[in-house]
Amino acid sequence: MSDTQTPAGTPGAASSDAPSTATAAGNASSAAASSGRSFLPKSTLLRHLLVLVLCAVGAVALLELTEPGTNAQISSVAYYAIAAGGLTLLTGLNGQISLGHGALMAVGAYTTALLLDVDEGEPLPLPLIFLIAVAATALVGALVGVAAARLHGPYLAGATLALAVGVPGLTLYFKETLGGEQGINVRIERAPDWFDEAINAISGENGSQTKWLAYISVACLLLTYFLLANLMRSRMGRTWRAVRDQEVAAELAGISLGAWRILAFVVSAAAAGLAGAVLAIVVRLAAPGSFLPVLSLSLLTAVVIGGLGSLFGALLGSALLVFLPRWASDIGRDSFDIASAQASQAAYVVYGLLLVAVMLFAPAGLVGTVRLALLRRRAARATARAGGR
Amino acid sequence: MAEPPHDRTADGPDRSPTARLEMTGINVAFGGVTALEDVSLTVEPGQVHGLIGPNGAGKTTMFNVACGLVRPDSGRITWRGEELRRLRPAQLSKLGIARTLQGVGLFPGMTVLENVMVGAHRHAKAGFFSALFAIPTADKDEERLRRRALDALAELDAVEYAGRYPGSLPYPVQKRVALARALVADPELLLLDEPASGLSEDEMHELGELIRVLCSRMSVLLVEHHMDLVMRVCDRITVLDSGRQIAVGTPEEIRADPAVTEAYLGDDVDVDADAAELGGRSAAQVPASTQEGPRG
Secondary structure (H helix, E strand, C coil), rough: CHHHCCCCCCCHHHHHCCCCCCHHCCCCCCCCCCCCEEECCHHHHHHHHHHHHHHHHHHHHHHHHHCHHHHHHHHHHHHHHHHHHHHHHHHHHCCCCCCCHHHHHHHHHHHHHHHHCCCCCCCCCCCHHHHHHHHHHHHHHHHHHHHHHCCCCCHHHHHHHHHHHHHHHHHHHHHHHHHHHEEEEECCCCCHHHHHHHHHHHHCCCHHCCCCHHHHHHHHHHHHHHHHHHHHHHHHHHHHHHHHHCCHHHHHCCHHHHHHHHHHHHHHHHHHHCCCCCCCCHHCCHHHHHHHHHHHHHHHHHHHHCCCHHHHHHHHHHHHHHHHHHHHHHHHHHHHHCCCCHHHHHHHHHHHHHHHHHHHHHHHHHHHHHHHHHHHHHHHHHHHHHCCC | CCCCCCCCCCCCCCCCCCCEEEEEEEEEEECEEEEEEEEEEEEEECCCEEEECCCCCCCHHHHHHHCCCCCEEEEEEEEEEEEECCCCCCHHHHHHHCCCCCCCCCCCCCCCCHHHHHCCHCCCCCHHHHHCCCCHHHHHHHHHHHHHHHHHHCCCCCCCCCCCCCCHCCCHHHHHHHHHHHHHHCCCCCEEEECCCCHHHHHHHHHHHHHHHCCCEEEEEECCCCCCHHHCCCEEEEEEECCCCEEECCCCHHHHHHHHHHHHHHCCCCCCCCCCHHHHHHHCCCCCHHHHCCCC
16 A cells, blocks of 8 residues: 555654653563564563673672661662552553552551561561462552442542542551551561671671662562563553553453453552561551651652652653752752751642643653653664664 | 455465354434444345445444444344344454444554554454463464465565554655555454555555455455445445434446435436545535534
């Protein structure tokens, strides 16, 4: 068929070979069309393992080169990023918005705290406790997902916001088991000897408890992102995007919209559960004050700033969430000689301004904007090639 | 569009279609407005069945009933000898029925190749956990789907667009991709909703030839405005007017049927007239007999 004869064909359209901006970062293609990535292994597993190992090496270097205070902040970035990764899958790939992920984190955190809080004998091993926390949160996520699958846009936002508001209230209601306003203190054993020795071998320093927790957090983060990346690059990711883009066409392809929406919610909730579990051991407390609705909003902000649908974007957004206020107040105190109390106030202003700037100048988020620019360039090249033929 | 360059022996023997779709006594009303009144239609195996009628006659409603988007108030749908009750669109693909949409309905956030791979959803085998842990079988399954999708694109002469996003492609190419997405599921019944809209004369001719090729593998139900295309490719034609069935028969019978001529043109005019013009003129000239109702 010749495309030139048709009245409906818009000749100028070829210059914008890119998906809609809002989801640009979420289009990690599950079917790369055979171009210039031959240096990476073809198998998804090997490719992702390679990236995983590189990131792990980078993480060890980062943790060893920074001071303990920063180690603790990296732990915070890790648990925010775990939850944000799940949220970016839900919102970026599947198009469901959730303002209730903070509440799901609370489920993971309280499960962990309760399981670690045994009066006599040893608590279960930590990995098992984390798994139980993930499973419990996934279950709650499934229940929420069933409701969410029937709701759209603002209604879904409202329903999940109700969750974010309601769950901290539950902890006050069940004061006996959940510790009310004070919450539950989380006791965690000292770092094992092999960890001390390993750290000593790497950097010659002592393996402090903060460092041990930071390593656990970062390991959880890497594992979560590895699994989420697998899903996003697979048929699962593609099906979720189909449901997001065109409901009727997806249904006609045999995709049951409800089931896939619920599945996305469950996966996303599982990630939030792990994030909560990590938060509990890092903060050493599971209390309602940690899971206010503003936590849910922060997560969504991180995901949007980074670029919806991109794991790297979620990590970037989470890092900004943790480090930006500190940088801003440091700069305010050192360069402008502002009192530190005022400087920490100013941090919120900077954060707000950044958010506005991203929305104005990079509506697809940081990663999304870069990816869009790359797509445009590729399209322009393709058009030039086609024209030259 | 070239000859289909591949055979499907890789995924199963080339089968001749055996399934019959029967819709009997279909009634649909939207609020007080009757959209379909006691309409029946049978698509025989391996045949191309046309569904035509003036604007607002209920063609698309009939189509939506056939794929579960609209539930009829009464009537039976039988497919492969079994009655389909409470049909839902998501079941269609498993039943071996594929449908294209009147617009193109492509997924804007995915490349052409991925769009078509979604169409092959029912042929996917790898499950959630093999995807989660990126087990090599999931990769193999993806590769299989990718090859399938590329085959379908090749059949429609659209492989070169595999890596592009639909929004950047000319409308006729988008239509071909949408058709490839339906064909990749290897359906036994293909429902085509106005496949020729927006196509040039040449492209329409090629589409007609493609449909004739396809019906060796599947039955086709075709809704279309362009008369000459319908007359050329269909084995049988059902004509609707104002929600009622006014004629059924071979193209020759339909062409000779005065009721059809009247429904379309209001008086005795040659139906063989230029198809594109007919589509435009019929809407303008026959307001009395086409009463579209408040839905417009």
